[in-house]
Amino acid sequence: MAELINRPDLMAKATEEIDRVVGKDSRLVQESDIGRLNYVKACAREAFRLHPLAPFNAPHVATQDTTVGGYFIPKGSHALLSRYGLGRNPKVWPDPLRFDPERHLENDGGVDEVALVEKELRFISFSTGRRGCVATVLGTCMTTMLLARLLQCFAWTPVGGNKTVDLSEAEDGLSLATPLMALPKTRLARHLYPVV
Ligand code: HEM
Numbered sequence: 114m115a116e117l118i119n120r121p122d123l124m125a126k127a128t129e130e131i132d133r134v135v136g137k138d139s140r141l142v143q144e145s146d147i148g149r150l151n152y153v154k155a156c157a158r159e160a161f162r163l164h165p166l167a168p169f170n171a172p173h174v175a176t177q178d179t180t181v182g183g184y185f186i187p188k189g190s191h192a193l194l195s196r197y198g199l200g201r202n203p204k205v206w207p208d209p210l211r212f213d214p215e216r217h218l219e220n221d222g223g224v225d226e227v228a229l230v231e232k233e234l235r236f237i238s239f240s241t242g243r244r245g246c247v248a249t250v251l252g253t254c255m256t257t258m259l260l261a262r263l264l265q266c267f268a269w270t271p272v273g274g275n276k277t278v279d280l281s282e283a284e285d286g287l288s289l290a291t292p293l294m295a296l297p298k299t300r301l302a303r304h305l306y307p308v309v
Pocket residue numbers: 170171237238239240241243244245246247248251252253256
């Protein structure tokens with residue numbers, strides 16, 4: 114959300130896609146729309162790449178001798194993957210610090226549906242293999258629905274007259290140094306907002 118708030122042109126593209134797929138002022142995004150919300154998923158995928166929740170994945174132990182990418186890994190080794198390093202590897206991701214959802218639309222190898230899963234481990238979302246996430250479908254659904262509805266229901270701007278959100282990372286982690294504050298403005302007909 115912070116990256117999108119700083120790039121209103123990208124946010125507009127995502128919102129336009131939602132309006133095109135779902136229709137304006139008729140209903141909220143549903144699970145059945147997810148297959149056609151490729152730009153929204155590309156935004157989420159780009160956020161997974163550039164802003165992993167944690168710097169490393171959970172450690173795993175090699176159960177047998179193996180070779181990965183030309184490196185010999187003896188049985189019993191503890192393997193730690195750097196989520197931060199993989200997602201920002203300039204050999205794989207040109208201009209890696211740039212938030213650019215389009216890169217996932219260009220590089221999907223002819224597959225016409227964007228997925229949040231990254232089986233090649235060019236970055237880590239759900240990881241892969243035997244210890245990979247067991248809930249990739251549910252996780253994809255939750256992530257896409259949440260982002261899509263936030264964008265569908267509200268136009269977002271920074272607070273306090275600021276033009277942009279400060280994206281500096283905290284010194285002791287990968288979260289924002291200052292919490293994200295943003296101003297939502299409704300953009301749909303009133304009857305579409307549930308009364309609480
Ligand atoms: C966007 C949402 C989610 C993301 C990005 C995510 C990501 C991950 C990652 C990276 C791992 C570790 C894989 C590894 O160590 O190699 C993992 C493991 C796991 N996840 Fe998720 N997850 C998500 C949602 C969920 C949900 C909703 C559930 C359950 C309802 C779930 C259940 C699990 C379980 C049980 C494991 C352990 C699998 C094992 O060790 O065999 N995850 N997830």
